Amino acid sequence: MPRPWRPIAAAKCCTVEDHVVLGNLSRCRPTRTDFAKKVAEFRRLSSTSTSTTELIRDDEFSQSFGAGLYAFELSELRAITHDFSSNFLLGEGGFGTVHKGFIDDKMRMGLKAQAVAVKLLDVGGLQGHREWLAEVIFLGQFRHPHLVKLIGYCCENEERLLVYEFMPRGSLENHLFRRISISLSWGTRLKIAIGAAKGLAFLHGAEKPVIYRDFKTSNILLDHDFSAKLSDFGLAKMGPEGEDTHVTTRVMGTHGYAAPEYVMTGHLTTKSDVYSYGVVLLELLTGRRAVDKSKPKNEEKLVDWAKPYLTSSRRVRFIMDPKLAGHYSIKGAREVAALSLQCISSHPKDRPRMSTVVEILQGLQHLKDMAVTAASGGGGGGGGWPPIAGRHAISARARLDKKTISTK
Structure with missing residues (x-):
């Protein structure tokens, strides 16, 4: 029997959870110098001939942009979503489809058992690799109670996926x-x-x-x-x-x-x-x-x-x-x-x-x-x-009409 999922309360801004490896992320709001440099470097790298797969797997890139995020294998995400079954479909948009999955506490050390939302990039869709990288960069850097939490990503060959906390009440x-x-x-x-x-x-x-x-x-x-x-x-x-x-x-x-x-x-x-x-x-x-x-x-x-x-x-x-x-x-x-x-x-x-x-x-x-x-x-x-207010006015008018009729 699958373990019942219970929603986890969002952590407060700037709270570091011991079970998550957050790398160099010590503040909710990186300084202008740190973050601006990282984004500038991302723009430079993503515009070169370097493949996205090589870029995302590069240790320096992972430390700069993916600190605190887990790198999942495609086979793992297939398993937790039952091969991206339509029965687990949460929604779809310009990016692709989003499926519900369940991570147990054995998948990654320190990662809690929880329901997740897995976003699968439609390679031929309206949004592409740069948008996927933008998600990794922004949500990999920022933590706030009113921003959805990005747990990790997957990058294998042409496949691009993102793993978020599951939001039980939808949009x-x-x-x-x-x-x-x-x-x-x-x-x-x-x-x-x-x-x-x-x-x-x-x-x-x-x-x-x-x-x-x-x-x-x-x-x-x-x-x-x-x-x-x-x-x-x-x-x-x-x-x-x-x-x-x-x-x-x-x-x-x-x-x-x-x-x-x-x-x-x-x-x-x-x-x-x-x-x-x-x-x-x-x-x-x-x-x-x-x-x-x-x-x-x-x-x-x-x-x-x-x-x-x-x-x-x-x-x-x-x-x-x-x-x-x-x-x-x-x-x-x-x-x-x-x-x-x-x-x-x-x-x-x-x-x-x-x-x-x-x-x-x-x-x-x-x-x-x-x-x-x-x-x-x-x-x-x-x-x-x-x-x-209109309904009250109609009700009042009806009472007035009734009174008029009764006096005739």
């Missing part, structure tokens, strides 16, 4: 948009928003800032207690150096989340991530996707549809997710709406820092001014449309 995307899922409560949505914001704030606040570049609901994974962790660092970029104000790069990411100035010019900054975060905040508020082709033409793009409602605190209730059934803080919803409006500003300088976003959201956690209380009969998970 935020699935919880928000799958009809079969139970609706997330207001408090849980706020908790997820704060956790994701902390992850971005950590990256942006590093000595050498990291631009995530692909912030979206499918890349926000949830632990057993709905703690949010950022995943998929294949598109991450180092921030501008010296007097540079931005990084110029080809436009990549996901339609609907990318900042307008980045799409138009290719100029990438940390404020590009802030815009994407604002879009996700809107998704949490409304229960709508960033882009939904099933909606009428003028409602397809969430930002364009929602913006007019965000400028007035009285209108916010008309765009709240019906699945909340009115069970949300009125003041909290208004504050989140106002914050999302700042984040999606067309002027990058007007967007707040992620550290400020964290501070604002944390101040909303204990608000109790719910739009509907359990006693008022507004419970249930499905809700409906119009919003709760």
Whole structure:
């Protein structure tokens, strides 16, 4: 019988676990000099004729980029996923497929028995070797409670795989948009928003800032207690150096989340991530996707549809997710709406820092001014449309009509 898996609580930032060989990783945030040199060397090496297999197996490379990571054999990963069986499929994307596996405590000395997620690179897919190396570099260097933990990698011939901690509740995307899922409560949505914001704030606040570049609901994974962790660092970029104000790069990411100035010019900054975060905040508020082709033409793009409602605190209730059934803080919803409006500003300088976003959201956690209380009969998970205030208005109108009829 396989051993039952129990989720392991995330270690706090900068905590070194004795059972993991972390090599030279002694800080959560490497200094600018150390990390910048390593990334520069990576870019140089990966652009030369040196094969990726030779590069990743090089001792110096492993010490610089893979410190603290385990190098797995392909046969081992085949075994723990039952040869990448479709029965163990967790998801798939531009990178390839992700399968669930279980590592026992005999596979590597010091490695705990645990469930893992094994990402298998589709060699002919949209993302390639450089994205795989980027994951090894960034997640091999950084440790934080709100970044998914990379346990190890595999590099054999043309095969490229990554092994992560398993996140039992899957992605935020699935919880928000799958009809079969139970609706997330207001408090849980706020908790997820704060956790994701902390992850971005950590990256942006590093000595050498990291631009995530692909912030979206499918890349926000949830632990057993709905703690949010950022995943998929294949598109991450180092921030501008010296007097540079931005990084110029080809436009990549996901339609609907990318900042307008980045799409138009290719100029990438940390404020590009802030815009994407604002879009996700809107998704949490409304229960709508960033882009939904099933909606009428003028409602397809969430930002364009929602913006007019965000400028007035009285209108916010008309765009709240019906699945909340009115069970949300009125003041909290208004504050989140106002914050999302700042984040999606067309002027990058007007967007707040992620550290400020964290501070604002944390101040909303204990608000109790719910739009509907359990006693008022507004419970249930499905809700409906119009919003709760609209339903009360209809009920009041019905009572008035009944009174009028009885007096005739």
